[in-house]
Amino acid sequence: MAKILITNDDGYRAKGLKNLIEFVKPFGEIVAISSETEMSGTGHAVTIKNPLRLRQHNDCGESIYVSSGTPADNVKLAVNCLFDSEPDLILSGINHGSNTSCNVFYSGTLAAVIEGAMLGIPSIGFSVDSYYHDFDFSILRDYITHIVNRAIEYIATNNRNMCLNVNFPAIANPKGIKVCRMAKAKWVERFEKRIDPHGYPYYWLDGEFVFTDVGDDSDEYWVKQGYVAITPLSLDMTDYALMSQLKAWEL
Amino acid sequence: MAKILITNDDGYRAKGLKNLIEFVKPFGEIVAISSETEMSGTGHAVTIKNPLRLRQHNDCGESIYVSSGTPADNVKLAVNCLFDSEPDLILSGINHGSNTSCNVFYSGTLAAVIEGAMLGIPSIGFSVDSYYHDFDFSILRDYITHIVNRAIEYIATNNRNMCLNVNFPAIANPKGIKVCRMAKAKWVERFEKRIDPHGYPYYWLDGEFVFTDVGDDSDEYWVKQGYVAITPLSLDMTDYALMSQLKAWEL
Numbered sequence: 001m002a003k004i005l006i007t008n009d010d011g012y013r014a015k016g017l018k019n020l021i022e023f024v025k026p027f028g029e030i031v032a033i034s035s036e037t038e039m040s041g042t043g044h045a046v047t048i049k050n051p052l053r054l055r056q057h058n059d060c061g062e063s064i065y066v067s068s069g070t071p072a073d074n075v076k077l078a079v080n081c082l083f084d085s086e087p088d089l090i091l092s093g094i095n096h097g098s099n100t101s102c103n104v105f106y107s108g109t110l111a112a113v114i115e116g117a118m119l120g121i122p123s124i125g126f127s128v129d130s131y132y133h134d135f136d137f138s139i140l141r142d143y144i145t146h147i148v149n150r151a152i153e154y155i156a157t158n159n160r161n162m163c164l165n166v167n168f169p170a171i172a173n174p175k176g177i178k179v180c181r182m183a184k185a186k187w188v189e190r191f192e193k194r195i196d197p198h199g200y201p202y203y204w205l206d207g208e209f210v211f212t213d214v215g216d217d218s219d220e221y222w223v224k225q226g227y228v229a230i231t232p233l234s235l236d237m238t239d240y241a242l243m244s245q246l247k248a249w250e251l
Numbered sequence: 252m253a254k255i256l257i258t259n260d261d262g263y264r265a266k267g268l269k270n271l272i273e274f275v276k277p278f279g280e281i282v283a284i285s286s287e288t289e290m291s292g293t294g295h296a297v298t299i300k301n302p303l304r305l306r307q308h309n310d311c312g313e314s315i316y317v318s319s320g321t322p323a324d325n326v327k328l329a330v331n332c333l334f335d336s337e338p339d340l341i342l343s344g345i346n347h348g349s350n351t352s353c354n355v356f357y358s359g360t361l362a363a364v365i366e367g368a369m370l371g372i373p374s375i376g377f378s379v380d381s382y383y384h385d386f387d388f389s390i391l392r393d394y395i396t397h398i399v400n401r402a403i404e405y406i407a408t409n410n411r412n413m414c415l416n417v418n419f420p421a422i423a424n425p426k427g428i429k430v431c432r433m434a435k436a437k438w439v440e441r442f443e444k445r446i447d448p449h450g451y452p453y454y455w456l457d458g459e460f461v462f463t464d465v466g467d468d469s470d471e472y473w474v475k476q477g478y479v480a481i482t483p484l485s486l487d488m489t490d491y492a493l494m495s496q497l498k499a500w501e502l
Contacts, residue, residue: 004272030464035404035466038281038300039300041296041297041298041299042294042296043293043295043296043297043323044294044295044356044357045292045293045294045296046292046294046476047292047359047456048291048292049289049292051454051455051456052453052454052456053315053451053452053453053454054452067399069265072294072357075458076437076438076440076442076456076458077442077454077456079440080440080441080442081454093411096402102369102486104271104488105295105362105365105366105369106295106297106323111356111468112291114356115356116352118353118356118437119437127335142492146384146502150500150501151502154496154500158499161423161493162493163490163493173283176290176317176502177502179494179498179502181327181487181491181494182487182488182489184486184487186370186371187327187369189327189330189331190331191327191328191331191332193332194302199303200423201304201305202302202303203302203303203304203328204302205298205299205302205303205324205327205328207298207327211382215379215464217351219429229487230497230502232490232493232494233488233490234430234488234489234490234491234492234493235435236433236435237417237433237484237485237488238354238482238483238484238485238486239414239424239434239483239484240432240485241485242412242413242414242483242485243430243483245405245409245433246430246481246483247413247430249401249405250401251397251398251401251426251427251430251481
């Protein structure tokens with residue numbers, strides 16, 4: 001039986017977290033941790049200047065640890081304080097909203113995954129391309145248990161370097177699974193300037209996701225085609241191509 | 252004359268920001284933006300649920316825009332609202348504390364750099380391996396102006412894909428510059444549990460940076476040897492080696 005840490009960035013009341021716990025329970029001993037509030041867009045923030053609070057929340061027989069911290073904090077806290085020995089696997093999600101492409105940088109769901117992988121623990125994030133509040137996560141059950149099963153088999157016989165970003169299309173019957181690279185895309189921002197009742201300006205961040213990738217092998221491409229996209233992520237962000245060009249600078 | 256956006260994650264009062272503005276002023280038109288408070292460890296957090304405030308702060312003839320947001324917010328806000336056309340270059344820092352290796356993920360300094368590069372603007376982060384509050388940044392002047400000069404020459408004749416992480420040793424005379432890869436390392440956490448005056452527990456995050464890299468070509472290695480380390484970063488985090496292994500899974 002595997003020891004599995006489950007977390008997310010949508011807060012402890014999120015339906016996606018409860019569903020993920022339920023789907024994965026047959027695989028072993030589950031410990032779940034989440035944040036008091038929604039933490040979307042927190043990226044890889046960690047809480048250094050303030051201490052963290054931690055409590056247990058019981059809901060329909062499920063116990064979830066709830067912290068005042070961020071998704072990255074929660075992984076650190078759980079691995080250190082809630083396990084006698086390291087978990088075998090960390091799962092994060094299921095996130096409302098796709099985390100393909102550059103969304104990895106902004107996503108708390110993926111920060112938890114990257115944090116887990118940094119600690120040397122195989123980690124997988126699950127996100128679905130839908131913001132509908134009452135999305136039926138049960139349609140993802142078979143895919144998630146299939147992927148977790150394969151991951152557990154893989155880490156039993158290979159090294160533990162595993163940092164996976166899984167994105168689902170918001171359809172009942174995905175056409176299959178594709179192993180993908182991270183798409184090239186960016187957010188083109190607009191700031192809406194408003195004036196408060198006291199006469200002072202404030203700015204709302206709003207943006208449009210602009211897909212600039214022309215390849216047919218990226219995560220965003222395949223999710224939009226109705227496939228489940230699995231993108232393996234590396235913790236080594238070095239740009240080796242630019243590195244060789246930099247060596248030609250007169251430094 | 253180049254149009255340069257300067258930002259940081261240590262807040263608008265930081266000495267490192269003021270020094271960077273002063274060093275780089277001869278290169279062109281400078282716009283500086285920072286946060287009201289220190290934002291170390293905020294990673295790539297963005298402010299979605301609250302609006303941002305923006306004000307101008309004047310100090311000894313210098314004008315700095317100050318926002319209520321994070322370093323990543325500040326880059327988005329500045330590029331959108333403070334320039335008629337895109338800046339030629341974004342510089343972030345000079346950060347108190349090195350941002351080698353996995354510190355890139357936690358660092359607001361580097362989030363600003365990555366955000367800039369995502370927008371297609373050449374971006375460079377500067378950090379120094381010292382937390383001493385009264386560190387003499389002037390010893391970095393020649394290196395910074397040299398690197399900025401080379402970067403401006405490079406982008407004039409090449410493409411604008413540039414995301415650089417520059418780390419300085421805390422010594423007056425570095426031995427030279429090395430183009431490096433991102434070191435393998437991790438933070439091994441300890442949480443210190445304390446009890447508040449009301450009898451409730453809280454946890455302080457504390458950690459030790461554990462350098463696990465055996466190579467002699469990494470940023471952390473060279474900074475510790477007394478060299479300036481320049482690490483080019485890629486926005487494509489795909490793990491291509493794991494990708495080919497995943498394709499062998501029965502998915």
